[in-house]
Amino acid sequence: MTHQDLQNIARDYGSPVYVYDAAKIASQYHRLTAAFSGVKNLRLNYAAKALSNISILKYMNSLGSGLDTVSVQEVDLGLIAGFSPESIIYTPNGVSMEEIEKVASKGVQINIDNLSILEQFGSKHPDVPVCIRINPHVMAGGNANISVGHIDSKFGISIHQIPHLLRIVENTGMHINGIHMHTGSDILDIEVFLYASEILFETAKNFDRLEFLDFGSGFKVPYKPNDIETDIEELGTKLTKRFNAFCKETGKDLTLAFEPGKFLVSEAGYFITKVNVVKQTTSTVFAQVDSGFNHLIRPMLYNSYHHIFNLSNPDGKERFYSVVGYICETDTFANNRRIAEINEGDLLCFKNAGAYCFSMASNYNSRYRPAEVLWLNGEAHLIRKRETFDDLLHNQVSIEIPVSEPALAEKK
Numbered sequence: 001m002t003h004q005d006l007q008n009i010a011r012d013y014g015s016p017v018y019v020y021d022a023a024k025i026a027s028q029y030h031r032l033t034a035a036f037s038g039v040k041n042l043r044l045n046y047a048a049k050a051l052s053n054i055s056i057l058k059y060m061n062s063l064g065s066g067l068d069t070v071s072v073q074e075v076d077l078g079l080i081a082g083f084s085p086e087s088i089i090y091t092p093n094g095v096s097m098e099e100i101e102k103v104a105s106k107g108v109q110i111n112i113d114n115l116s117i118l119e120q121f122g123s124k125h126p127d128v129p130v131c132i133r134i135n136p137h138v139m140a141g142g143n144a145n146i147s148v149g150h151i152d153s154k155f156g157i158s159i160h161q162i163p164h165l166l167r168i169v170e171n172t173g174m175h176i177n178g179i180h181m182h183t184g185s186d187i188l189d190i191e192v193f194l195y196a197s198e199i200l201f202e203t204a205k206n207f208d209r210l211e212f213l214d215f216g217s218g219f220k221v222p223y224k225p226n227d228i229e230t231d232i233e234e235l236g237t238k239l240t241k242r243f244n245a246f247c248k249e250t251g252k253d254l255t256l257a258f259e260p261g262k263f264l265v266s267e268a269g270y271f272i273t274k275v276n277v278v279k280q281t282t283s284t285v286f287a288q289v290d291s292g293f294n295h296l297i298r299p300m301l302y303n304s305y306h307h308i309f310n311l312s313n314p315d316g317k318e319r320f321y322s323v324v325g326y327i328c329e330t331d332t333f334a335n336n337r338r339i340a341e342i343n344e345g346d347l348l349c350f351k352n353a354g355a356y357c358f359s360m361a362s363n364y365n366s367r368y369r370p371a372e373v374l375w376l377n378g379e380a381h382l383i384r385k386r387e388t389f390d391d392l393l394h395n396q397v398s399i400e401i402p403v404s405e406p407a408l409a410e411k412k
């Protein structure tokens with residue numbers, strides 16, 4: 001999609017607005033499947049939490065993707081979007097036994113990540129196949145909040161607890177059909193990833209009814225111009241070789257699964273905002289846009305980088321700006337960033353706005369969540385309306401408040 005397309009969308013749907021380029025989602029999907037074309041049975045399960053709009057889910061389904069979910073609500077969204085229960089995997093953390101049973105009853109593959117639930121579930125439903133999430137204690141991620149493989153992480157069953165796990169499986173007679181790991185986001189070092197994979201293979205040898213091995217996700221995408229990213233092709237070559245050797249060695253015809261979120265949708269997303277105010281202080285020039293961390297929290301939450309360009313004046317002389325929002329709280333999107341000269345009313349466009357952007361948006365400051373538009377086959381499709389005042393009041397209960405004594409006294 002072109003700058004002109006983005007401008008037209010902002011004109012037609014207003015700002016702020018999220019725009020997703022379907023062609024980019026498809027090319028990422030095909031890049032990953034091509035990298036693993038040497039694997040006989042490959043499954044990509046899109047991690048719904050990255051961007052869970054129903055039309056995006058439908059689009060993923062049309063590409064042939066499965067779905068990775070973390071809540072019963074995501075499961076239901078997936079079912080509504082047309083995914084079959086068998087093409088959904090449910091990988092929650094710290095949810096109740098009731099929720100897990102509810103999801104299992106829908107025919108969705110469940111993935112259990114703690115021994116307490118494993119024992120409870122195995123005792124009650126020994127015939128329902130279960131995948132187990134292990135924690136190989138390998139630090140593969142970037143920021144501490146997105147790295148989930150470390151020893152203090154709440155995710156997964158520690159590999160040091162495998163003996164206990166095996167005892168539960170034996171005592172309950174439950175059916176383990178998959179082993180899973182997800183070590184964190186922004187993986188760059190393929191050797192570290194392969195090292196963690198060895199732990200998965202080693203663990204897998206304990207189970208004779210396995211159907212799949214799930215290597216999670218966490219592929220890093222480029223954020224800055226010329227940024228480094230996970231070398232998917234190299235990972236594909238190396239892991240394919242190792243995976244095929246493992247299948248041969250153990251005589252098993254396994255499926256290799258991944259559950260990418262960011263890799264599939266991050267770069268497909270653009271977030272367009274309008275500059276309300278250009279504010280010169282003694283030390284900085286602020287460009288204040290009609291948004292804030294209520295709409296895009298990643299810079300404040302993870303210190304993440306979103307490239308920002310001036311859609312209205314792309315070829316203007318570059319100057320340094322701090323791009324901030326309009327909410328009453330510090331909501332810095334970018335500090336001291338070189339951007340083509342900004343005037344009030346200009347449209348600023350944020351890149352990498354597909355993953356964990358809209359899906360983390362809130363109504364903080366009683367602002368509306370933005371509209372979402374899918375750019376598909378050269379046409380803009382509105383896939384979520386901008387909220388309205390009614391949405392803010394929806395679900396609120398306005399009760400009768402008795403007038404207090406002091407207020408009555410004051411009135412007299």
Ligand SMILES: *Cc1c(COP(=O)(O)O)cnc(C)c1O
Pocket residue numbers: 047049050068070091182184185186216217218219259260261262263355
């Ligand atoms: C969030 C999550 C993913 C997706 O991670 P990305 O870094 O967006 O690819 C995959 N698997 C699980 C279990 C997750 O929680």
